[in-house]
Amino acid sequence: MNSRLTRACPRRSLRLSAAFALSAVVALGCSHDVEISYLFSTEAQLLEAPEGSFPEELARLARVTAPPERAAPASGLPREADPRPATAVLDIADVRRALAQQGLAPAPREAAGDAYATARLQLEDWLNARAARLAKLEGEDYNQWRSQRVTGWIDYAKDEPLPAIELPRELPVEFARYFEGALRWHTGQFAAARAAWLQVMALPEAERRYRSTWAAFMLGRAWAEEGGRAFGAERARCAREAERWCRQVRQLAADGFSDPLGLAAASYGWEARAALATEDYPAAIELYLRQQATGDASALESLRRTAGRAIYADAAGLQALARHDNARGVITAYLASRGRSLFSDHIRDSDSVADAAARWAAALARAGVRDEPRADRLAWVAYEGGLFALAGDWAALAPEESGMAQWIRAQLALRAGNLREGESRLRAALAAGGLDDEQRRRAAGELARACLALDRPADALQAALAGNLDPEIDYIASRVMTLAELRAFVEVRPESRMGPWLALRLARNGQVDAAAGYYPPEVQPVFRHYVDDVRVGFDAARPAGERAESFWRAAQTMHEHGEELLGSAIEAEYYPVLREKRADERTVAERTDGRLAGGVFATTAEELRRLAALPAAERNFRHYRYRAAELAWWAAALLPNDSDETARILATAGGWLKARDPEAAQPFYQALVIRCGHTALGQAAAKARWLPPAAAPAL
Numbered sequence: 250m251n252s253r254l255t256r257a258c259p260r261r262s263l264r265l266s267a268a269f270a271l272s273a274v275v276a277l278g279c280s281h282d283v284e285i286s287y288l289f290s291t292e293a294q295l296l297e298a299p300e301g302s303f304p305e306e307l308a309r310l311a312r313v314t315a316p317p318e319r320a321a322p323a324s325g326l327p328r329e330a331d332p333r334p335a336t337a338v339l340d341i342a343d344v345r346r347a348l349a350q351q352g353l354a355p356a357p358r359e360a361a362g363d364a365y366a367t368a369r370l371q372l373e374d375w376l377n378a379r380a381a382r383l384a385k386l387e388g389e390d391y392n393q394w395r396s397q398r399v400t401g402w403i404d405y406a407k408d409e410p411l412p413a414i415e416l417p418r419e420l421p422v423e424f425a426r427y428f429e430g431a432l433r434w435h436t437g438q439f440a441a442a443r444a445a446w447l448q449v450m451a452l453p454e455a456e457r458r459y460r461s462t463w464a465a466f467m468l469g470r471a472w473a474e475e476g477g478r479a480f481g482a483e484r485a486r487c488a489r490e491a492e493r494w495c496r497q498v499r500q501l502a503a504d505g506f507s508d509p510l511g512l513a514a515a516s517y518g519w520e521a522r523a524a525l526a527t528e529d530y531p532a533a534i535e536l537y538l539r540q541q542a543t544g545d546a547s548a549l550e551s552l553r554r555t556a557g558r559a560i561y562a563d564a565a566g567l568q569a570l571a572r573h574d575n576a577r578g579v580i581t582a583y584l585a586s587r588g589r590s591l592f593s594d595h596i597r598d599s600d601s602v603a604d605a606a607a608r609w610a611a612a613l614a615r616a617g618v619r620d621e622p623r624a625d626r627l628a629w630v631a632y633e634g635g636l637f638a639l640a641g642d643w644a645a646l647a648p649e650e651s652g653m654a655q656w657i658r659a660q661l662a663l664r665a666g667n668l669r670e671g672e673s674r675l676r677a678a679l680a681a682g683g684l685d686d687e688q689r690r691r692a693a694g695e696l697a698r699a700c701l702a703l704d705r706p707a708d709a710l711q712a713a714l715a716g717n718l719d720p721e722i723d724y725i726a727s728r729v730m731t732l733a734e735l736r737a738f739v740e741v742r743p744e745s746r747m748g749p750w751l752a753l754r755l756a757r758n759g760q761v762d763a764a765a766g767y768y769p770p771e772v773q774p775v776f777r778h779y780v781d782d783v784r785v786g787f788d789a790a791r792p793a794g795e796r797a798e799s800f801w802r803a804a805q806t807m808h809e810h811g812e813e814l815l816g817s818a819i820e821a822e823y824y825p826v827l828r829e830k831r832a833d834e835r836t837v838a839e840r841t842d843g844r845l846a847g848g849v850f851a852t853t854a855e856e857l858r859r860l861a862a863l864p865a866a867e868r869n870f871r872h873y874r875y876r877a878a879e880l881a882w883w884a885a886a887l888l889p890n891d892s893d894e895t896a897r898i899l900a901t902a903g904g905w906l907k908a909r910d911p912e913a914a915q916p917f918y919q920a921l922v923i924r925c926g927h928t929a930l931g932q933a934a935a936k937a938r939w940l941p942p943a944a945a946p947a948l
Contacts, residue, residue, distance in 0.1 A: 287694030288721055289839050292848030295695055296664050298606075298633035299656060299688055303553060303586035309683075310578030310626060313538045318499060320545035321511025332510075337373055339509050341366045343459045347421045357419065364417035365424070371414050376435060411436065423449050423460040430467065443471050462501045466512040466519075469494035473519045476526040484526055491523035514543035518551060530559040530566065531573040538575055556583035560605045567609070571616035578623065584609055584630050607634030614639060619646060625654035625683070632657050637664065652681035656692055663699070668849050672699040679715060690716045697721050704855045706730045707738050714745055726750040728837060729859050732758060739767065752776075753815065772813045779806045779814065786883060793887040800884035801898060804877045808905055811873025875913065878902045885920065896925035903940040914940060 287295070345362040353361070411432065416425055430445030449457055449464035457464075469491050476487030495516040502513035521536035533555050541548035556579050559570055570576045587602040610631040618627065628643035641661055647654030659674030675696040679689060693716025700709035706729045713721035726735055726747060732754050739751045748767040755764035761780050768776050785791060785799035807814065837860055840852050881902030888895040903917025918940045925931035933941040 287691075287698055287718065288724055290698075290850075292850050295698060295850060296660055298660075299585075299629060299653070299691065301582070301586040301629075301688070302685060303582055304549060305685055306582035306586050306626070307549070307552065307579060310582045310623060311534075311538055311575045313535070313542050313575065315542040316514075316517075316539050318502065318513040318517075318543050319511060320514040320540075320543045321509065333373065333376065336510060337369055341369055343507065343509075344420065344424055347424065347459055348419060351419070351421070353419060361417040361419040364415075365420055368414045368416050368428070371412055372432070372435070375411060421456070421459075423452055423457040423464075426452075427460040427464055430464070434467070434471070439471055439475065443468060446471075457506075459507045461506045462498055462508045462512050463510075465494050465498045465501055466516055469498060469516055469523075470519045473523040473526070476523055479526075488523040488527045488529075492520050495520035495523070511543075511545075514540065514545055517543065518545070518548060521551065521555070525555060525558070528562065528566065530555060530562060530570055531576040534559070534573075534576045534579050538579070552579055553583060556580045560584070560609060564612070567612035568616050571609075571613045571618055577613070577618065580609060581623065581626050581630055584633060585626055587633075603634050605634075606630045607636055610634045610636050610639055625651040625657065628657045629653055632660060637661060649677075650681050650683075652678045652683040652688075652692075655681055656684070656688070659692075659695070663695075663849050666849055668699060668702055671849070672696065672703065675699060690718065692716070694718055694721065697725070698850045701725070701729070701856060702850050702853060704853055706856075706859075707734060710738065710747075711742075711745075714747075722747075722750070727754065728863060729856060731859070769813075772810075775806065775810050776814055779803055779810075782806065783880070786880070797884045797887035800880050800887065804880035804884060804902065807873055807880060808877035811877060815873040815876070874905050874909070878906055878913070878917070881905075882917070885924075890924045891927045891931075892925065893928055893930075896921060896928040896930040899925065900930045900934070900940055900942075904942065907940050 341362070344365045345358075348358045348361050351358075414432070416428060426445050426448045430442045430449070433439070433442035433445060446464040446468050449460050450468075454461075472487050472491035472494060476484050476491060479487050498508075498516040499513045502508040517536045517540035521533040521540065524530075524533040524536060534552065537548045537552045537555060541552065559566070559576070559580060560583070562570065570580060584602065584606045587606075610627070611634075613627060613630075624643045624646035625648075628640045628647060631637075631640035631643055640657055644654045644657045644661070649655075655674050655678035659671045659678060662674055663671035675692055678684065678692050679696065684692060693712050696712040697709045697716070697718065700706070700712055706725055710722065710725045710730065713725060727750065730738070735747070735751050735754060739745065739747045749769065752764040752767035755761070755767065765773055765776050765780070782799040782803035786796045786803060788796065841857060841860070881898050885895050885898045885902075888898070899917050899921040903914045903921065906917070907914035918934060921931050921934045921940065926935065930941055
C-alpha cells in the first residue's frame with residue numbers, strides 16, 4: 250500500500266474520536282498482488298475451452314492391458330540422464346559371472362575380469378571425452394555441432410580416434426562380438442555394428458545367454474534409426490526389420506535370456522519409432538502405450554510427440570486414427586490438455602490449438618464416432634475447435650454425472666447469453682465427478698462470476714469458498730457484501746472460515762467488542778488486550794505516561810501479531826510475502842473499467858452501487874506495520890522531549906518501516922533528531938543521518 254503515516258502534528262492526530270481511531274487502527278491490512286483472474290477476466294477469457302492435464306486425460310481415455318515386461322530403473326531415468334554408467338557396471342558383472350561359469354582357476358579368472366573392466370572403462374572414458382568436446386563445440390559453433398549430431402558422430406569420430414582397446418583372450422565370444430558391435434556403433438559404422446550383433450545372434454543359444462537380448466535390442470534400434478534416414482521402400486524395409494528384432498527381444502526375455510536393463514520393455518518404444526517412420530500412427534500409439542504400461546515414464550513424452558505429429562495426418566490418416574480406440578483417446582487427450590502442457594509444443598507456428606481441435610473434431614464426425622464413454626471429452630475438443638453445435642451434440646450424448654459434459658453445457662449456455670442456465674450447469678459440474686483440482690477451481694470461479702452478474706453476492710461467496718479462491722473471497726466479503734449480509738452468512742455457515750473476515754469488517758466499522766468473538770480462539774485474547782490498550786491510550790482522563798505505555802504496548806502487539814489480527818482473512822501459506830499495495834483497490838478499479846462492460850459476466854449497477862456505498866472507515870486499508878508505527882508515534886507524542894524512552898520508541902518504530910518504506914520512516918528520524926537531539930540515540934541518528942538500531946524501550 251502506498252499510504253504514508255500522517256504528517257500532521259501528533260497532538261492534532263489525538264483529536265480523533267476513540268471509536269473512529271479504533272476502527273481505523275484495526276483496518277484490514279493483509280494484502281497481495283496476486284492476479285485475481287476470475288474477477289478481472291473478460292467474457293471471452295472465461296468462455297475459453299477448459300484446460301486439462303495430459304497424463305490425467307491419457308489415463309482416463311486410453312488404456313492397455315499391462316504387458317509382462319517391466320521397465321528396469323535405468324530405462325525410467327530422465328531424458329537428460331545418461332544410463333551408460335549403470336550399463337557398464339552390469340556389463341562388467343555379467344562378464345565376471347560368465348568367466349566363473351567357464352571353470353577357470355581363480356587367478357586367471359580374476360585377471361580376465363579385470364582386463365575386461367579396464368577395456369570397458371576405456372570405452373567409457375573415450376565416450377565421456379567426446380561428449381565433453383561436443384558440448385564445448387555446441388557453444389562455439391552450433392551449426393557444426395548440429396551437423397555432427399545429425400550424421401551420427403561420424404565426422405567427429407575421425408577427430409577423436411579410439412584408444413587401443415584390448416580384450417582378454419578368455420572373454421566369452423558373445424561378449425567379444427557384442428563389444429565389437431558397440432565400438433562400431435559409437436564410431437558411426439552402423440552396418441558393421443549390425444554385422445557384429447548378428448554374429449552374436451548366430452551363436453548357439455547356450456553360448457549367448459547373456460547378450461542375446463542386448464544384441465537383438467541394438468539391431469531393432471539400429472534399424473529404427475536407419476528408417477528415420479531412409480525414404481520410400483527402403484524406409485518400409487527398415488521398419489519391418491526394426492519390428493522383427495524388437496519383437497525378438499521380448500521373446501528372448503520371455504524365454505529366460507538375461508535382461509537386467511529392461512530392454513524388452515524399452516523395445517516397445519523403438520518398435521513404435523519404426524512405425525512412426527512409416528506414419529503408422531495408430532500402431533505407434535499402441536506401442537508407446539504398452540511401453541508406458543511397463544512402467545517406463547519416458548513413454549509419456551513420446552505419446553505427446555506422436556499425437557502432435559498425428560494431428561497433421563491426411564484425411565485418410567485422421568480417419569484411421571479416429572476409428573482406432575486408443576489412438577482416438579490419445580489425440581483427444583493431447584488436444585484437451587494443450588492449455589496446461591508441461592511438455593514442449595508440437596502445434597505448428599502457422600496453426601493454432603483451435604484449428605487442430607477443429608480438424609480433429611471434424612475427422613471424428615466424418616468417421617461417425619459416437620463414443621458415449623468419451624463423449625464429454627469429444628465435446629471438449631469440439632468446443633476448443635469452435636464447433637459449438639457439434640460440442641453440444643456430443644455433450645448431449647455424455648452421462649449426466651459427467652462433470653466435463655456439464656461444464657461444456659454451461660459454457661455453451663453462457664455463450665448464448667443464458668446466465669441462469671449457465672449457473673445451473675456450473676453447479677452440476679461441480680457436484681459431478683471427473684474434474685481435476687484446477688478445473689474445479691476454474692468452474693468455481695466462473696460460478697462466482699455468474700452469481701455476481703445475477704446480483705447474488707452470498708451465492709458468489711459460497712462458490713468462491715468451494716474453489717478456495719482467496720482473492721475472490723476477499724473481494725466479495727470485504728467490498729460487495731454489506732456487513733449485515735456477511736454476518737448473516739457467517740451465522741448460517743459457521744464452518745465456512747468466514748469468521749475472520751467478519752471480525753475485520755466489524756472492527757473496521759467500530760464494533761470492536763462484537764468483532765472479538767469472530768476471531769479464531771487463539772487470537773481472541775490478543776485482540777481484546779490490544780483493544781483495551783488502544784482505549785486506554787485514547788482516554789484523556791488518564792495520566793500521559795499511562796496512556797503512552799498503553800499505546801506503546803498496543804504498537805508492539807500489532808507489530809508482533811499483526812498478521813493474526815489483520816491478516817487472518819487470507820491464509821498465510823498462500824501469501825507469505827505481504828505487499829504494501831492493497832489488491833482491493835486495484836480490484837475495484839478493474840471491476841468498474843470498460844474491459845468488463847458488456848457480456849454475460851458484466852459488472853452490474855448493483856455491484857457498483859455497493860462498492861460506492863461502503864463506509865469510508867471500512868475503505869481505510871493499511872498494512873499492519875504502518876498501524877503499529879502509528880500507535881508508536883502516538884505513544885511518543887505523550888512523552889517528554891530528550892527522554893531516552895521517547896528516543897527508543899521513535900528509533901524502534903522507525904526501524905519497522907525503514908527497510909521497506911524509507912519515506913514513511915522519515916518522520917521518525919526527523920522527530921528523533923529534533924525532539925531527542927541530546928539523547929544517545931538522537932545523536933547517533935544525527936551523525937548517521939538516518940535511524941540507528943535501537944533496543945525495545947522499557948516502558
